[in-house]
Amino acid sequence: NAGVTQTPKFQVLKTGQSMTLQCAQDMNHEYMSWYRQDPGMGLRLIHYSVGAGITDQGEVPNGYNVSRSTTEDFPLRLLSAAPSQTSVYFCASSPGQGMVNNQPQHFGDGTRLSIL
């Protein structure tokens, strides 16, 4: 029972490089989301998706792109990495759809990203 799987676990990039953070879940959850965690700031929502083909912006979307071509996968792309994007990134998923979503989210173990 894998749950939410994030790869890679660690990554170091140079400013201006691009990369994709992978997220996959095997629970057939409709809702998936990406957060970044910075000290003293909790988790901030980057992008989210309520189902395949549907994505929307969260609190801090600038510099990040997402797509949702399948229910299982929700990759996060950094097009041109900046030092301000150094953070720990978490992917999460939950069941349910529609406007009323009271289900807890299942989190991956995170990707620790450093931008030099």
Add this chain to the structure above:
Amino acid sequence: AQSVAQPEDQVNVAEGNPLTVKCTYSVSGNPYLFWYVQYPNRGLQFLLKYITGDNLVKGSYGFEAEFNKSQTSFHLKKPSALVSDSALYFCAVRGSNDYKLSFGAGTTVTVRA
């Protein structure tokens, strides 16, 4: 806009003593409230939630939380803390008509033996 405040960055208690982690929230409409715990180098784990009904909610590992609508609070409690409860705790809120989940800044709990 919805928001969560966790007024204490750190809470220190002795093992066996009661533990309380405070949380207040602001949201439009009815709130859905959650508590999560994070251990080092791991993702967040769900502890408990309040959706509707009884104001006292019981969750995993002996934790409970009390919803207070008039004070817009959702404090996490445990009657007798364990050293293994030492971790980072997050409160989160979602409006009943909103997809977005907002987190507090987190409270580090240290339980000393």
